[in-house]
Amino acid sequence: MKKEFLVSALLFLFVVLLAQYVSSATQPSVSASSCWVWPLILFLFTFTIGIIAPMAGVGGGVLFVPIAAAVFPFSVDFVRGTGLIMALTSALSSAPQFIKKGLANMKVMSPIVIVSIITSVIGGIVGLWITSTFPSGKYYITMVLGIVLFLIFLVMMFSKRVEYPEVKTVDSLSQALALTGVWYEPSLGKAVEYKITNLPIGMFCFALVGFIAGMFGLGAGWANVPVLNLVMGAPIKVAVSTSMAIITVNDAAAAWIYLAKGAILPLIVVPSVMGISIGARIGARIAVKTKPVIIKYLVLAIMLFAALLDVFKALHGLGII
Amino acid sequence: MQEKEIQVDSMNTSFARVMEIFTWIGLITMVIFGLLYLFDLNSYVSVASVISHWGNSESKFWQETKGIRISGYLFLKHLNTVDCLSMVGVCILALAPLFSVVAALFRSKKIYTILLLILTVEFIFAIIRPLIMGGGG
Numbered sequence: 001m002k003k004e005f006l007v008s009a010l011l012f013l014f015v016v017l018l019a020q021y022v023s024s025a026t027q028p029s030v031s032a033s034s035c036w037v038w039p040l041i042l043f044l045f046t047f048t049i050g051i052i053a054p055m056a057g058v059g060g061g062v063l064f065v066p067i068a069a070a071v072f073p074f075s076v077d078f079v080r081g082t083g084l085i086m087a088l089t090s091a092l093s094s095a096p097q098f099i100k101k102g103l104a105n106m107k108v109m110s111p112i113v114i115v116s117i118i119t120s121v122i123g124g125i126v127g128l129w130i131t132s133t134f135p136s137g138k139y140y141i142t143m144v145l146g147i148v149l150f151l152i153f154l155v156m157m158f159s160k161r162v163e164y165p166e167v168k169t170v171d172s173l174s175q176a177l178a179l180t181g182v183w184y185e186p187s188l189g190k191a192v193e194y195k196i197t198n199l200p201i202g203m204f205c206f207a208l209v210g211f212i213a214g215m216f217g218l219g220a221g222w223a224n225v226p227v228l229n230l231v232m233g234a235p236i237k238v239a240v241s242t243s244m245a246i247i248t249v250n251d252a253a254a255a256w257i258y259l260a261k262g263a264i265l266p267l268i269v270v271p272s273v274m275g276i277s278i279g280a281r282i283g284a285r286i287a288v289k290t291k292p293v294i295i296k297y298l299v300l301a302i303m304l305f306a307a308l309l310d311v312f313k314a315l316h317g318l319g320i321i
Numbered sequence: 322m323q324e325k326e327i328q329v330d331s332m333n334t335s336f337a338r339v340m341e342i343f344t345w346i347g348l349i350t351m352v353i354f355g356l357l358y359l360f361d362l363n364s365y366v367s368v369a370s371v372i373s374h375w376g377n378s379e380s381k382f383w384q385e386t387k388g389i390r391i392s393g394y395l396f397l398k399h400l401n402t403v404d405c406l407s408m409v410g411v412c413i414l415a416l417a418p419l420f421s422v423v424a425a426l427f428r429s430k431k432i433y434t435i436l437l438l439i440l441t442v443e444f445i446f447a448i449i450r451p452l453i454m455g456g457g458g
Contacts, residue, residue, distance in 0.1 A: 018402045029407045039359060077379040091418055092344040096337035106336055106425060110436040114443065121447045129324070132380040177432060183326045185419045191327055194458060248340065253447040255415040259408070260451030262391035263379040266407040267371045270355030273348075 024055045026231030033270075041272040046272045050279020055286060056299035058156070059219040059247075060276045061087035063302065066149045069142055071098075073270060075157070076138045076145070077131050080217030081263040082249050082272050087219030087275050088168075090280065091247035097184035098241035102183035106194055108234065108242050111177060113249045115203045116210030120250040123214025124257035139317035146215050152222050159226045167197050167233040174199040181238065194235050202232045206246070214254035219247050332433065343417035351410025357403045365402040383413040393452050419444045 046064060053060045065083035069076045098104035133139035169178075179196035205227045213220035213257050222244035228234040234242060315321045361368050366386050374382050394412075396405035404456045422444065426437040 035361070035372065036359065038372060059413075075378050075382065078375055078382075083415070089344075089348065089413060093339060094343040094416060096344075099333050099337035099340075100329060102327050102333075104333075106333050107433065110433060110440065114436060114439055117443050117447065122449070128335065128379065131378045138378055161386065182327060249422070249444070252415045252418040253444055255377065255411070256448050259396075259412065259415065260391070260393055261379050262383050262395060264408065264411060265371055266351070266355045266358050266404050266411075267368060268375070269411065270352060270358070270407060274352060298419045 018059070039267065042268060042271040043275040045220060046275030047279040049245060050276040050281075050284070051283040052295055052299060053276075054280055055285035055295040056086040058299060059221045060090060060280065061089055061217065061219040061221055062149075063306075064276070065217055066145055066306040066310055067302070068199055069145060070306055070313055075131070076141050077128065077244065077261075078265050078268055080127060080141075080215075081255075081258040081265070082268045083219075084214075084219035084255050084258060085264060085269050086272055086276050087213075087247055088251040089256060090276065091219065091244045091251065093246050095241075095244040098244055101241075102181060103237055103241035104245040105179075105181045105238065105242055106245070107177065107181065108179055108228075108232075108238075109245045110251070111173075111199060112203060112206045116213075116246065116250050117253045119207045119210035120214035120254040121257060123216075124210040124254040125214075126211075126216075127215040128257065128261050128263060136318055139314040141216075142310050142317070143314035146307045146314065148212060148216060148218075148229065149303055149307035149310065153300060153307060155222060156300060156303070159230070161225075161229055161236050164192070164194075164235050165229065165233045167195050170195055170197045171199060183238070184280070185237075192235065195233070197233045198231050202227055206230060210250050213250055214257070215249075217254075217258075219251065221247065236273065273277045331428040332425045332430075335428045338419045339424040340417050340421040343413055343420055347410050347413030347415075347417060350413060351366060351407050354403045354407035362403050363401065363405045365396070365399045366404060406420070414440055419448075 041068055045068075046060065048069075049060045049063045053063055061083045065079055068074065068079045068082070071293070072079065095104055127141060131141055134140065174195070174197050177199070179199065180194065181196075182193045183192050184190070185192045206224070208305075209220050209223040209227065212218065212223070221240070221243045224246055225236075225239045228239035228242055229236055255264070311320070349418070358364055359368065370386050374385050377385060380390065383389050389395075396408040399405040419441065422437055422440055426434060426441065429437055
């Protein structure tokens with residue numbers, strides 16, 4: 001456990017320092033070697049995130065966006081565009097498997113995404129409008145990103161997860177849509193049936209989450225899962241799986257805003273997606289065997305550090321400090 | 322009840338199957354042309370130029386690299402370049418959920434047909450909105 005913690009922490013630190021070093025060394029002119037150095041650093045960075053994120057139970061985007069915005073030389077516009085595509089790719093890769101097992105449920109997903117798809121697109125528009133309209137727009141976005149990350153840190157630190165929530169009463173809308181499901185749980189050796197409640201409250205929460213996801217290029221599993229689990233009564237496995245299915249639709253719709261504004265660059269997106277995809281496969285295998293609590297605290301510490309760094313960078317950019 | 326006895330309805334399975342297919346097509350397209358782009362083979366914006374200007378906001382980036390203001394899906398006009406072809410891969414990924422919803426629509430029943438129809442219209446609007454209203458913001 002100590003070895004895993006040490007290796008993850010050192011690798012992460014190495015990549016961040018390397019990014020900082022190359023960033024300061026390659027600004028004035030671009031050499032042929034730096035054309036290869038950046039994709040390689042991005043690959044290593046996202047590969048490391050891919051390994052540690054599943055062990056901490058978070059998606060890669062929530063680590064990539066704030067850290068990349070703080071330490072990499074790219075504009076926050078391209079960081080958000082890349083974060084969105086990374087979250088989309090991860091969700092697209094896992095959602096079909098969850099759906100086939102009966103864990104992710106389109107019945108639950110459909111009424112939610114009808115609302116959140118609109119707010120995620122609005123979030124994308126507002127985010128890009130701020131950076132292109134205001135001269136210091138990118139610093140405002142970076143500052144709010146730091147604050148949002150701090151809120152995510154608090155949610156992750158203090159929210160509890162209920163394995164099998166007990167749903168006593170079902171609201172009329174959930175009843176009308178027959179929001180129920182069943183899946184086979186190998187650890188129990190039996191099929192588990194569940195029902196969903198509080199759909200109107202859930203839809204309102206997802207509208208807010210969709211806006212944040214679109215605006216900052218985050219996958220938003222950190223918010224989707226507690227809402228589905230604690231507010232709507234979905235068992236934790238169903239909540240995690242359905243959250244992935246929701247992310248596919250929300251992030252895909254918001255991605256079109258970034259595509260139309262040219263805020264997605266293949267030079268940043270391709271190594272990042274490759275790194276996180278390969279890293280996540282390794283991370284998921286390790287996470288099945290062991291989920292060291294220390295890794296979760298490491299990720300939480302990184303998130304807190306990145307939040308502070310984002311706020312500092314924004315305040316510095318605005319000339320306040 | 323055993324695992325094999327759990328029946329996932331056809332609306333869900335159609336959605337999953339179509340999503341899987343388009344995710345693979347999109348990923349392969351994006352990665353192959355993205356890797357070719359690193360060799361700077363016939364690119365729309367050269368790698369060196371991207372690195373020199375990626376610290377700017379998207380509007381300033383395009384202004385300084387190509388002298389243009391992006392409005393709509395510009396990369397579709399330059400499909401003879403590897404970076405734009407890599408973007409087509411991203412587009413296929415971003416279209417995968419739409420195709421999946423449409424596939425599920427044909428297998429859905431009653432109220433879910435209406436919900437998926439609304440979702441399809443919203444998704445299509447999200448795609449064509451930059452073309453009819455201009456840009457992203």
